[in-house]
Amino acid sequence: MVASDSGERGPPDLVTMALAGSMHIDRPGGIALLPVRPPYHLYRTLGCGQAFRWRIDAAGATGVFRGKPVRLSQTSDGIACEGLADGGALRHLRNYLGLDEPLEAIERVLRRDSVLGRVLPTTSGLALLHQEPWECLISFIISAFNNIPKIELSLHRLGRQFGEQVDEGVWTFPSPEQLAGASLRDLRRCALGYRGPYVRETSRRVACGDVNLQAVGRAEYPAARRLLQTLPGVGEKVADCVLLFAYGKGEAFPVDVWVKRAVERWYFGSRRKTERQIREFAQERFGSLAGYAQQHLFHSIRRRRQGE
DNA sequence: ATTCAGGTGCGAG
């Protein structure tokens, strides 16, 4: 297997190299600039279904980061960030966005796979985020047997009901304590359906320290996965999403209906496989880059279906 | 009105 580097870009220019050494550059008007290396693609990264609370429009992406409303946009110079003042927060944002993920090298390796080689031209530049585990966990509990607009609706209502308002129409994501103290009746208002009790029970188990989300991060992938799966509403797929999108466990390969369909069609001649077979196949084939492979496959088959 | 949607928990074999 030889990498076909036809789509690869040339070495970064001097400006890019110089900028990459610094965390950010202050611009007039309280706008900070975070340098990025190609092929990083902000809107693919925020819009590919890892996180649900970013709103993307022609002007850029808006959302809440560590309790502050922020607006992000990508230019040829990097990521412009409006709303965060101090360098510490910007460093955290840099980490959150995955700006230092070695995407060029990752995609060079993935491109050796003929399927991904075909897919990458339309998915290149998406990075795995490093989300806050708590919000990510609740988001994917809600995602089960649900659709994206309604997941977004539920998360928005949870913020409005139980979080704190930081701007017009913008709320923080509620803490474990805030959700643990919620009534099922109030949770039901958030259109959670039968997931309401899962959300509250999981919140209780986290709030009381029964499950330590920091300890999950310190554990190896298999143990961390088992730990998360002790929570109600958290099965294999949800656990893998949290491990991948929040904890940076790159070997996680969440198998949802889309990825299952993609792998069956593109790797197994459309023969039916179980979710476990698909996950084990992917982990064997892609190793620590399984999560990246999953994102590209997911993104590709979804836009294909939607005719984007 | 009917159908669909980024799984999970359950009981049965």
Next chain:
DNA sequence: CTCGCACCTGAA
């Protein structure tokens, strides 16, 4: 342990 099934609810 694997398999099949029911499931809240908003939007198309």
